[in-house]
Amino acid sequence: xxxxxxxxxxxxxxxxxxxxxxxARYIGQEWGAIDKxxxxxxxxxxxxxxxxxxYEVGMSFxxxxxxxxxxxxxxxxxxxxxxxxxxxxxxxxxxAGLPLASLESGTPLGSFxxxxxxxxxxxxxxxxxxxxxxxGIPLRSADRREGDPLIMAGGPGALAPEPLAxxxxxxxxxxxxxLLPSVLQVMAETRGYRRDDRLSxxxxxxxxxxxxxxxxxxxxxxxxxxxxxxxxxxxxxxLDMDAAFSPSSLxxxxxxxxxxxxxxxxFRGCTRGCRFCxxxxxxxxxxxxxxxxxxxxxxxxxxxxxxxxxGLVSLSSCDYxxxxxxxxxxxxNLRGPGIKLSLPSLRMDAFSVELAARLETVKRGGLTFAPxxxxxxxxxxxxxxxxxxxxxxxxxxxxEHGWDRVKLxxxxxxxxxxxxxxxxxxxxxxEAFGILRKRHRRAEVSVSVNGFIPKPHTPFQWEPQLxxxxxxxxxxxxxxxxxxxxxxxxxxxxxxxxxxxxxxxGDRRLADVIERAWRNGCRxxxxxxxxxxxxxxxAFDSEGLDPGEFANRSRQEHESFPWDHIDTGVTxxxxxxxxxxxxxxxxxxxxxxxxxxxCGFSPTECPRLGREGNx
Amino acid sequence: xxxxxxxxSKRGFAAFVPHVEMPPLIARSARRAGMEILQTEGFAPHxxxxxxxxxxxxxxxxAEPAEIWVNNWGESTFETWxxxxxxxxxxxxxxxxxxxxxxxxxxxxxxxIFFRDIPPAESDMTRALDAAIQEEGILHVLEKEGDSIRVVxxxxxxxxxxxxxxxxxGAGLVEGWQDLLIVRTxxxxxxxxxxxxxx
Numbered sequence: 001x002x003x004x005x006x007x008x009x010x011x012x013x014x015x016x017x018x019x020x021x022x023x024a025r026y027i028g029q030e031w032g033a034i035d036k037x038x039x040x041x042x043x044x045x046x047x048x049x050x051x052x053x054x055y056e057v058g059m060s061f062x063x064x065x066x067x068x069x070x071x072x073x074x075x076x077x078x079x080x081x082x083x084x085x086x087x088x089x090x091x092x093x094x095x096a097g098l099p100l101a102s103l104e105s106g107t108p109l110g111s112f113x114x115x116x117x118x119x120x121x122x123x124x125x126x127x128x129x130x131x132x133x134x135x136g137i138p139l140r141s142a143d144r145r146e147g148d149p150l151i152m153a154g155g156p157g158a159l160a161p162e163p164l165a166x167x168x169x170x171x172x173x174x175x176x177x178x179l180l181p182s183v184l185q186v187m188a189e190t191r192g193y194r195r196d197d198r199l200s201x202x203x204x205x206x207x208x209x210x211x212x213x214x215x216x217x218x219x220x221x222x223x224x225x226x227x228x229x230x231x232x233x234x235x236x237x238x239l240d241m242d243a244a245f246s247p248s249s250l251x252x253x254x255x256x257x258x259x260x261x262x263x264x265x266x267f268r269g270c271t272r273g274c275r276f277c278x279x280x281x282x283x284x285x286x287x288x289x290x291x292x293x294x295x296x297x298x299x300x301x302x303x304x305x306x307x308x309x310x311g312l313v314s315l316s317s318c319d320y321x322x323x324x325x326x327x328x329x330x331x332x333n334l335r336g337p338g339i340k341l342s343l344p345s346l347r348m349d350a351f352s353v354e355l356a357a358r359l360e361t362v363k364r365g366g367l368t369f370a371p372x373x374x375x376x377x378x379x380x381x382x383x384x385x386x387x388x389x390x391x392x393x394x395x396x397x398x399x400e401h402g403w404d405r406v407k408l409x410x411x412x413x414x415x416x417x418x419x420x421x422x423x424x425x426x427x428x429x430x431e432a433f434g435i436l437r438k439r440h441r442r443a444e445v446s447v448s449v450n451g452f453i454p455k456p457h458t459p460f461q462w463e464p465q466l467x468x469x470x471x472x473x474x475x476x477x478x479x480x481x482x483x484x485x486x487x488x489x490x491x492x493x494x495x496x497x498x499x500x501x502x503x504x505x506g507d508r509r510l511a512d513v514i515e516r517a518w519r520n521g522c523r524x525x526x527x528x529x530x531x532x533x534x535x536x537x538x539a540f541d542s543e544g545l546d547p548g549e550f551a552n553r554s555r556q557e558h559e560s561f562p563w564d565h566i567d568t569g570v571t572x573x574x575x576x577x578x579x580x581x582x583x584x585x586x587x588x589x590x591x592x593x594x595x596x597x598x599c600g601f602s603p604t605e606c607p608r609l610g611r612e613g614n615x
Numbered sequence: 616x617x618x619x620x621x622x623x624s625k626r627g628f629a630a631f632v633p634h635v636e637m638p639p640l641i642a643r644s645a646r647r648a649g650m651e652i653l654q655t656e657g658f659a660p661h662x663x664x665x666x667x668x669x670x671x672x673x674x675x676x677x678a679e680p681a682e683i684w685v686n687n688w689g690e691s692t693f694e695t696w697x698x699x700x701x702x703x704x705x706x707x708x709x710x711x712x713x714x715x716x717x718x719x720x721x722x723x724x725x726x727x728i729f730f731r732d733i734p735p736a737e738s739d740m741t742r743a744l745d746a747a748i749q750e751e752g753i754l755h756v757l758e759k760e761g762d763s764i765r766v767v768x769x770x771x772x773x774x775x776x777x778x779x780x781x782x783x784x785g786a787g788l789v790e791g792w793q794d795l796l797i798v799r800t801x802x803x804x805x806x807x808x809x810x811x812x813x814x
Contacts, residue, residue: 003727005762006798008627008675013792015731018673024636027628031643089793252643254629254701256638306643308662338654338662380682451769 016092019357024255025055028103030035032305034072035104044076044188048102048112052127053526057085059251060259062313063118063155065556069247077184077431080104080112084127085134087523088528094133100134101283109135114151114187117168122503123496128153132167133174141169141212141516146195150202154179155343159235159282160207160456160563162223163503163510165211169199172274173207173566174236175268177245183208184401203229207236209566213394216508216549222560232567233594235282239605240266241289246297249304261309261342262301266326270315271608273588273597274372275327275383275578276414278455281567284599285606286592291322295329302339310489311338313585318347318355318431319592327355348386367446368408369394373417375425380585381416383578384601391428395435404440406432412474412491413452414584422478426451429487437486447482448487450529451474451497457565457570459578461556465501467548495533498523501551502540507562510550512543571600616653616756617688620717621709622753622814623701629703630675637681638664640701645683647699663716667802668724668771673792676799678707680813682717708814717813724771725754725810728779734764735788740748747782747806748774755805765787767810 008014011224017023029035049068051058058064064081072078075161080102083095093100099108107133107468109115117128129139137151138144144151154172154272161171172179182205190198203210214227225231238244250262267288269281289297298310310330314320330341346352346381348369357368373379379386398406410425436443451471454460466474471494479489503510517525517539524530540547555561564572576596581588591597591608603609623641625632632640642662645652652662655767664782685692688711697706728734734770741757744766748754753774756767768774783789804811 002761003763003765003798003800005729006626006675006727006796008630008798009729009731009796013628014796017628023631023672024633027703028629031647031699031701033702035702254632254640254700256639276746303644304647306646308642308762310641337651338660377792507644 003117011259012096012098013022016089016096016098020088020092021086025083026103028081028087030251032249034078037547043078044191045078045114045184046112046117047071047077047079047184048082048107048116049079049271050082050117050128050131051111052088052117053121054126056253056255056257059081059257061120061252062263063120063176064266065250065263066245066247067116067180068251069249070177070180070245071184073245074181074184076188080107080116082109082131082135084124084131086523090130090523091126092171097512099136100131105455109162110137110287114150114152115386117133117151117153119164120155121154121526122157122500123531125514126525128164128167129515129518130523140166142166142170144195150195150198152183156278156282157262157286159566159568161209161211161217161566162508162562163506163514165508166511166526167514168211169208170202171211173209173233175238175244176338177238178236179205179207180442184235203377206234209233211508214565216562218509221558223561223562224479224560225565227565233565234567234568238268238287239567239607241287242293243266250301252305252307259309259311262305262307262591263313264294264298264301264316265289265310266312266320266322267289267314270319271599272316272319272385273383273578273590273593275381275582276372276411276452276455276457279457281459281570281575282457283315284568284570285601285608287607288321291326291329293325295323295333298330299333301607302334308338309342310334311342311344312554313344314477315345315487316347317343317345318349318352323355327358331358348394349390350393350397353394353401357401360537365400366405366407366446367403368407368409371428372409372411373414374426374428375421375422376416377585378417378421380587381582382414383582383588385587385590389515392431392435395432399436399439404442405444406436406445408432409445409449410447410449411452412449412478413471415452417464421615422474425478429489430480430484433484433487443486445487447487449489449491450480451492451494452473453497453501456561457566457568457575459575459582461505461561462557464561465498465551467552468498471497479550491527493531493533496525496528496531498551499533500549502547503550505561505563506550509545510541513539513545516542528606569599569601569605574599588613616684618682618684618713618789619688619709620680620712620814621680621693622680622707622812623679623700624705624707625670625676625703626705627675627703629701632673633665633672634669637666638662640704641681641683644699644701644704645685645696648692650688653686653693658736666781667717668723668775670721670799671775671777674776674797677751678801678812679799680717680721680802682712704804710814718772720804720813721771721802722812723767723769723803723805724775724778724799726766726768726776727760727800728766728797729796729798730789730793731796734759735783737764739786739788740764740783742787743782743786744779747778755807767805769805771781
């Protein structure tokens with residue numbers, strides 16, 4: 001049998017893929033990815049959803065699964081995807097003179113009408129520059145030409161957008177299901193208009209921030225942002241999760257990804273009110289999906305995707321009021337043998353452990369819990385509503401159900417932390433070990449410690465971050481004190497946390513630092529193996545800025561913040577009130593079980609308040 | 616319950632999907648097609664699927680053997696299943712089998728090697744492979760065939776495309792994977808100087 005010269009020989013990418021690590025990151029063509037033939041009718045808008053990290057991280061992000069399906073369901077819109085090439089692939093593309101292109105059609109990013117980034121994490125900033133540059137798009141909004149795509153960005157990072165403002169043409173504040181259809185419609189309607197005019201049209205939409213229309217004035221009182229568009233920009237959100245767009249199928253990766261399962265959102269938002277938690281503040285109010293809808297989506301997506309696992313996801317899944325009915329229906333209805341159900345983000349109580357014990361997926365391996373702080377006092381400061389008794393009861397329940405190991409998450413450097421609080425971390429870890437050890441000879445506790453990073457739009461947005469050397473010495477002290485080989489501890493590099501903190505509350509001047517660091521070779525700064533602290537410090541230095549000013553400085557009550565022009569729905573007054581309560585270790589109830597805490601939403605916006613009004 | 620042996624192809628960029636990722640990929644496609652896959656016993660049950668000899672990343676394959684155990688295999692299942700594979704993967708044939716395990720039946724692998732530049736002399740390649748293998752009776756065929764070199768190697772679970780690249784690189788014939796393309800054309804029994812497929 002004579003074999004013809006295979007078509008693979010003609011692929012320009014093939015020799016690159018044959019030599020880089022994990023080439024499957026770059027191949028696309030998964031089940032569920034669009035494969036629209038390029039017909040006669042050109043789409044009105046070609047959108048590339050761009051995730052500024054590697055494929056296996058980006059493919060685990062539910063948001064893009066939703067937006068991809070949503071955009072492709074719209075008439076005249078084609079949405080494709082791109083992920084950030086790892087360092088080896090970036091070098092290969094550059095030396096071959098090839099652009100970064102979309103997975104679906106191999107179109108260079110620069111040839112799209114729009115490129116949409118998601119900002120999930122501060123330390124992906126340099127990856128955005130890599131993707132723009134490799135995609136053939138000028139880094140700065142001001143340098144882009146008429147034919148260049150419009151660059152947009154959404155996600156939690158968009159709610160404190162200033163460090164990235166010069167690179168992004170417009171930011172989308174809030175839930176993509178609410179924002180994207182109108183954005184794409186305006187883009188289709190303004191096709192052929194001048195870039196500036198298109199951006200002005202987009203600026204008229206609710207939730208859209210065009211930084212190019214604004215200027216920043218820096219003074220002792222903080223940053224004042226003025227804009228030709230009315231400020232503040234109000235975050236837009238889906239009110240009814242049952243009515244919200246939900247994909248009828250998903251892209252199923254050909255290779256393993258971080259969260260390799262069908263994700264089904266059971267609710268959005270969280271009102272536990274942990275004072276350090278940005279997600280708990282910026283995704284309010286809590287909007288639950290009905291258990292019937294959850295079951296329908298899960299069943300349907302399992303059938304369409306063939307995935308072997310479904311995860312019920314949210315910020316705190318055990319808080320879902322429909323959890324028991326949803327789990328009961330799902331466990332009898334799951335299709336075929338070997339289909340697993342998982343429940344990430346477990347609450348620390350015996351109920352959660354009972355639930356977990358019933359789920360096949362979590363029976364093996366250990367469970368992870370986050371007491372966050374070592375003492376009751378400090379847990380009250382951060383409003384982490386769990387007690388020492390809860391922790392013991394959780395460990396007892398774990399042990400009874402046969403688990404012999406557990407992972408515990410703590411933060412170091414929380415406001416008001418003392419040595420007694422650090423001692424508390426050791427006490428909890430030892431106590432947990434002691435409880436597991438009573439039943440299990442091979443008990444193991446692994447403790448993960450992270451430096452606290454104050455985030456914008458939280459009650460701790462005024463607080464200084466502990467200097468990283470101090471964080472490091474506290475982490476080291478903890479590690480030295482452990483004295484039990486069955487209790488292990490690891491901590492994140494506090495230098496990375498320091499850079500993250502600087503950008504979390506940074507202003508527009510930091511864009512120059514980002515670009516400088518990127519030009520100095522910074523890439524994948526969220527990855528331990530590629531993070532280069534010295535290069536970052538050099539970049540700050542070259543731009544004459546002190547990262548400590550952003551990370552370690554205590555702010556005055558009325559300082560103007562570079563995120564004040566973004567209205568998440570939670571008021572600054574509420575955040576300050578929470579901050580004051582934190583310092584007197586006063587707890588705030590979850591409004592789902594207690595009274596309304598007046599965080600800022602109106603009865604028409606907040607399902608809980610709405611219910612109260614109907615009574 | 617039916618034990619199904621099937622042949623699949625892996626073309627284009629699909630060739631970069633690692634061998635170890637194939638069982639979940641096959642299982643997902645089978646589930647989409649409505650097949651109920653038997654689960655293995657034991658501590659960590661998983662879909663019962665057996666693959667032929669490992670295929671390195673970046674090697675397209677025309678007919679790889681594999682087996683899957685299915686509870687509801689029917690007449691039309693195969694045609695349905697075909698339509699649920701991701702792009703780049705194809706299903707060629709399938710049949711219900713019994714008897715020895717797949718791994719015991721995969722006696723040889725057959726390959727075509729395409730060079731980006733002028734191919735090295737066959738004698739050089741043979742010498743390089745002989746030196747790398749150091750075992751008698753493994754290299755059954757190495758011959759020029761049109762644009763390509765046809766190679767048949769025994770013990771495909773031990774000797775495969777990785778060996779070609781290593782051997783050729785060692786002999787200074789290529790620099791690495793970027794200089795050639797290897798296609799696995801068949802895996803099966805070696806009978807009368809022909810590779811006999813398993814389905």
